[in-house]
Amino acid sequence: MPKLKTHKAAAKRFSITGTGKIMRLRQGSSHLRRNKAKRTKRSYYEMFQISHADEKRIKQLIPYGC
Numbered sequence: 139m140p141k142l143k144t145h146k147a148a149a150k151r152f153s154i155t156g157t158g159k160i161m162r163l164r165q166g167s168s169h170l171r172r173n174k175a176k177r178t179k180r181s182y183y184e185m186f187q188i189s190h191a192d193e194k195r196i197k198q199l200i201p202y203g204c
Contacts, residue, residue: 145199152188152196154203160196161185 153161167182188196 142201144202148196148199152200153185154200160188160193160200162188 151162155161163185164182167179171179
């Protein structure tokens with residue numbers, strides 16, 4: 139069986155925890171940031187778990203859990 143290739147863009151955007159959850163950052167963090175409230179900007183640092191519907195698709199893109 140040949141090696142599977144990792145989708146590099148997906149590997150940069152998602153991280154997999156030790157328990158196997160796929161985590162992501164919020165969208166909209168880099169554009170027009172100076173107009174946003176400090177509290178809103180702080181919320182961009184937090185990682186969120188991806189939805190169950192997207193989990194299978196993302197796991198295929200990152201087969202080795204980069």
